[in-house]
Amino acid sequence: MLTAILAIAALSTSFGLLLGYSAIRFKVEGDPLADQIDAILPQTQCGQCGFAGCRPYAEAIAAGEAEINRCPPGGEAGMLALADLLGKEPVPLEDEGAASKVKSIAHIRENECIGCTLCIQSCPVDAIVGAAKQMHTVIASQCTGCELCLPPCPVECIEMVPVKTTLSTWKWPFPGADDLEKAAQEQRQ
Amino acid sequence: MSEYALILVSTVLVNNFVLVKFLGICPFMGVSRKLETAMGMGLATTFVLTLSSVASYLVNTYMLVPLGLEYMQTIAFILVIAVVVQFTEMVMHKTSPVLYQVLGIFLPLITTNCAVLGVALLNTQEQHNFVESALYGFGAAVGFSMVLVLFAAVRERVNVADVPEPFKGNAIALITAGLMSMAFMGFSGLVSN
Numbered sequence: 552m553l554t555a556i557l558a559i560a561a562l563s564t565s566f567g568l569l570l571g572y573s574a575i576r577f578k579v580e581g582d583p584l585a586d587q588i589d590a591i592l593p594q595t596q597c598g599q600c601g602f603a604g605c606r607p608y609a610e611a612i613a614a615g616e617a618e619i620n621r622c623p624p625g626g627e628a629g630m631l632a633l634a635d636l637l638g639k640e641p642v643p644l645e646d647e648g649a650a651s652k653v654k655s656i657a658h659i660r661e662n663e664c665i666g667c668t669l670c671i672q673s674c675p676v677d678a679i680v681g682a683a684k685q686m687h688t689v690i691a692s693q694c695t696g697c698e699l700c701l702p703p704c705p706v707e708c709i710e711m712v713p714v715k716t717t718l719s720t721w722k723w724p725f726p727g728a729d730d731l732e733k734a735a736q737e738q739r740q
Numbered sequence: 741m742s743e744y745a746l747i748l749v750s751t752v753l754v755n756n757f758v759l760v761k762f763l764g765i766c767p768f769m770g771v772s773r774k775l776e777t778a779m780g781m782g783l784a785t786t787f788v789l790t791l792s793s794v795a796s797y798l799v800n801t802y803m804l805v806p807l808g809l810e811y812m813q814t815i816a817f818i819l820v821i822a823v824v825v826q827f828t829e830m831v832m833h834k835t836s837p838v839l840y841q842v843l844g845i846f847l848p849l850i851t852t853n854c855a856v857l858g859v860a861l862l863n864t865q866e867q868h869n870f871v872e873s874a875l876y877g878f879g880a881a882v883g884f885s886m887v888l889v890l891f892a893a894v895r896e897r898v899n900v901a902d903v904p905e906p907f908k909g910n911a912i913a914l915i916t917a918g919l920m921s922m923a924f925m926g927f928s929g930l931v932s933n
Contacts, residue, residue, distance in 0.1 A: 555809050562803065562816060566823040573827060577834035584837035615841070638838060 585613040591632045593624045596675040597697030604675075612637070620644050624695055655713040656694040657701070661686045663708035670700035670709060744875055749930070751879030757855045758887045759917075759924040764855030768888060769913065771846065778892035782885025784846045786878070789856055792824040793877025796860035797870060810864075817860040825851045855884055891920060 589609035600621035602608040611617035612633070619633040620642045627644060634641040659670070659679070664686040671679045671687060678694045681687030700709055714720070757763045764785075771781040796817045804810055829847045832840045850856060859880045863873045894916055903912050 554807055555812055558803060558807055558809055559812060559815065559819075562799070563819060566819060570823060570826055570830075573830050577830045579833050582837070583834075584841065587837070613841075636838075 582610065582613050585610045587636060588612050588633065591625070591629060591636065592622060593629060593695075595624045595695045595697055597624055597695065597699055598675070599623050599697060599699075618642060624697065654696060655711040656691055656696050657689045657698070657709050658712040659687055659689055660708040660710065661688060663706055665706055667705060669703040669705065673699050673703045675699060744871065747872060747875045748879045748882075751876055752883040752886065753924070753927040754930055756883045756887060756924050756927075757858065757880045758884055759921040760928075761858070763858040764853050764884055767849060767853055768884075768891065768917070769910070771849075772888055772892040772895055772913075775889065775892045775896060777846075778888045779885075780842045781846045781849075782881075782888050783842075785850055785853065785855075786881035786885055788821075788825055788828055788847070788850045789859060789881035789884070790874060790878045791828065792821045792856055793859050793863055793880075794870070794874050795824055796820045797863055797868070797873040800864050801870075813861065813864060814857070817857055821856050821860070822851050855880060887920070887924075891917065894920070 585606075586609075589606055592605040592609055594605050596604040598604065600608045600617070602611060602617070608617060608622070612619060619637065619639060620630050622629055623644065625633075630644060631641055633639075657678075664681075666681060666684040666686055668681065668683050668687070671677075671681060675697060676693055676695055678690045679687050679700065680690060696711065698711060701711075751757070755761060758765065758768050767781055767785070772778050799816055799820055800810075800813065804812060804816060809816075825847055829840075832847075859877050863876055866876075868876055895913055898912055898916060907915070
């Protein structure tokens, strides 16, 4: 009787210590999956996915509430990286146009600008400089082309200008879904 | 070696825990609505069942038997299973968040799966050694997962079939389970000792 009580007590205590130790040892800060997804997203905070920024979108993907194809700045390469991380099937980008759209940046027609500062407030990357009643302009090297400054402008003086590829700016294109398919087929043969 | 193969075949097919021994019926009916969740549950159960049958073998051989406390098996095994499940959940949450996402909600459910306790108790009853215990647990889990996935696939088909009104829902599922169980009885002639 006494041995039984002692034995079970000893067993429970050792298991309790083991669990207590592993609770500290394997402690998880926040959601590690959301962190990994957040690292893949481009951090433009543009909100084109319908969420308030990259972090909320990453958390929604981690919780299984959002598709992985809603990030136009990340493009097809970003979507493929997410699909790879989560073990999901790649899906075409939700915004069909965005996938094939030429990379472009915002340009303010400066003689029409009334200096209202509305576009400065809407820019997620602070790529617009200017002050109240002074004309504004876009820092071309900082602009991500997210188009968030277009709707607030009261005089519609902002337009998207396609970025011309020159010899110094040309890059190899990112591998898309078609390229991966082709590579896989070649490997099979 | 052939003895080990025999244990595997016998637990997976001949003495299938769900359809022949009728253990673990609750998750069998509960998580078989969708193929995806059935696979998740099968994976999680395989993991926990193998681990817990080994752990309860160790507790039984090195603690309960030397102290003459065999009558405490049930309580001790429940304790072991609960700890193994909890521990697995913690480690998985840390090391593989993706897997945790797939299996997360099923892990705590396994604590109350009677097949897990059944395997531990049957292991001591049949006086298996260490390797046999591990194989017995693994075979039972593979059998459980296989039947669960098969049943989920059948249920997905039945859902879109033209079932008479009074049989719709759980009724037809129970009948299907009964038919599957009868089909598995056919394996009983497969191995003769």
